[in-house]
Amino acid sequence: MQNLKTVILHNREIAPGYYRMAILAPGYPQTAKAGQFVMLRVQLQAQPLLRRPFGIFKTGTLPPECSGMPPREFVELVYKVVGSGTELMATLQRGDQVELLGPLGEGFVATEDENPILVGGGIGLVPLFKLAEDLCRQGRKVRLLMGGRTRDDILGITEFERLGVETYVSTDDGSLGEEGLVTAVLERKLAKYPGAQVYACGPTPMLNAVHAICATHSTPLQVSLEALMACGVGACLGCVVPGKEHREDEPDYLCTCRQGPVFDAELLQWPESGGAA
Ligand SMILES: Cc1cc2nc3c(=O)[nH]c(=O)nc-3n(C[C@H](O)[C@H](O)[C@H](O)COP(=O)(O)OP(=O)(O)OC[C@H]3O[C@@H](n4cnc5c(N)ncnc54)[C@H](O)[C@@H]3O)c2cc1C
Ligand code: FES
Numbered sequence: 469m470q471n472l473k474t475v476i477l478h479n480r481e482i483a484p485g486y487y488r489m490a491i492l493a494p495g496y497p498q499t500a501k502a503g504q505f506v507m508l509r510v511q512l513q514a515q516p517l518l519r520r521p522f523g524i525f526k527t528g529t530l531p532p533e534c535s536g537m538p539p540r541e542f543v544e545l546v547y548k549v550v551g552s553g554t555e556l557m558a559t560l561q562r563g564d565q566v567e568l569l570g571p572l573g574e575g576f577v578a579t580e581d582e583n584p585i586l587v588g589g590g591i592g593l594v595p596l597f598k599l600a601e602d603l604c605r606q607g608r609k610v611r612l613l614m615g616g617r618t619r620d621d622i623l624g625i626t627e628f629e630r631l632g633v634e635t636y637v638s639t640d641d642g643s644l645g646e647e648g649l650v651t652a653v654l655e656r657k658l659a660k661y662p663g664a665q666v667y668a669c670g671p672t673p674m675l676n677a678v679h680a681i682c683a684t685h686s687t688p689l690q691v692s693l694e695a696l697m698a699c700g701v702g703a704c705l706g707c708v709v710p711g712k713e714h715r716e717d718e719p720d721y722l723c724t725c726r727q728g729p730v731f732d733a734e735l736l737q738w739p740e741s742g743g744a745a
Contacts, residue, residue: 469701470495472568477530477542479560483620485549486591487558488525491568493543497527500543502598503575503692503730507700508545509567510556520553521697521725523595523669524571525624543568546623548591572700576690576730578602581665585657586612586633587650587678589670590621595692595730596669597624604631611636611657615650615674619643651677658685668692679738689733695724702726710737 477490491508507519526544549558560566576599578584584603588596593614603610610633616622617640628635636653637645646653651674658664662685668678669692682689695707708721709728714737722728722735 469570469572474566474568476560476562476564476566477540478562479557479564481558482546483623486546486620486623487549487554488544488546489557489560490542490544491566492540493527493568494541496524496543496571497529497541500524500527500571500598501575502578502602503595504571504573505595505700505729506543506545506568506570506572507697508557509569510553510560518553518698519567519569519700520557521572521700522547523692523729525594525597527598543570546591546594569700573725573729574727575599576667576692577732578606579665579688581608581663581688583609583611583661584665584667585654585661586610587615587654587666587668587670587674588612589615589650589674590617591623592668592670592674592692592694593623594669596667597628599667600628600631600633604633610634611661613638613650613653613657614645615639615653615670616644617641649677650674651681654678654681658682658687663687666690669694676739679733682733683738690730691733691736692730693724693728695729697725700725711735712737 474492479489482488505521505523509519522545525546530540586596612633612635614637638650666689675691698704698706707724711720711722714720
């Protein structure tokens with residue numbers, strides 16, 4: 469983990485309300501793992517914004533712009549404008565300064581399964597790209613179920629397909645792919661590939677539904693959680709979630725920023741067992 473004072477390489481809108489930002493980040497291509505995240509602080513004059521957590525979408529190296537310059541390693545984020553911080557981020561341009569703390573947390577663990585299924589809802593597709601890259605590199609047949617409210621929420625489909633990923637799109641309004649919930653597609657895929665390793669990231673109701681389906685099919689599941697985070701390094705305990713054994717009189721909390729954001733679903737408490745995952 470390092471705290472870098474660095475600069476933006478590009479920041480552009482890719483769909484209404486969604487932006488893609490590349491940041492100069494030496495060392496990230498070697499160290500960042502699928503499912504890890506960064507805490508980004510926008511440095512604006514006297515009032516720097518609090519840090520905000522963002523999943524790592526991609527890492528890579530840009531060729532030098534002119535001979536004699538070193539190649540530039542970068543990390544790329546994809547974010548949705550939802551409040552004051554992300555509104556401010558959307559105004560930033562190439563060359564603007566930011567502070568980048570990371571890579572942070574525990575990412576996905578690629579298991580031996582030959583037919584993994586990835587499930588991403590909206591902005592939850594972001595951390596699945598690096599995972600898909602890793603799994604495709606290992607020769608796995610990767611199926612990605614992409615869900616969103618409308619077509620604008622389906623991000624990066626061409627890039628996933630370029631990796632060799634088989635994509636299945638569903639939207640609530642039917643504006644892209646099949647009309648309905650991504651979980652309906654998951655049901656069908658698990659009927660066809662029983663026991664497949666499932667990796668999921670998305671809104672909490674989607675994760676609850678994915679967990680219920682995987683539990684019914686006795687299939688292993690890893691989930692990436694999006695808890696509210698203030699520090700990102702285990703200091704504030706603002707991001708804790710109840711663990712499997714958590715009880716009122718015997719608290720058992722897991723720290724999302726240190727022990728997650730990716731967890732084996734078996735370690736968490738889920739609504740049907742009385743918890744609030
Ligand atoms: C590990 C992790 C990875 C994330 N990756 C991404 C990503 O790749 N792309 C992306 O767009 N967002 C991601 N998020 C969510 C992102 O951090 C928030 O959207 C961002 O902090 C909002 O800042 P804001 O100042 O614009 O909004 P605020 O004004 O702080 O909040 C606006 C609204 O967004 C909600 N919100 C704020 N933070 C979160 C959060 N962590 N989870 C769910 N809802 C939240 C608030 O409750 C409020 O309703 C991630 C969060 C975590 C914990
Ligand atoms: S965000 Fe502070 S402990 Fe996790």
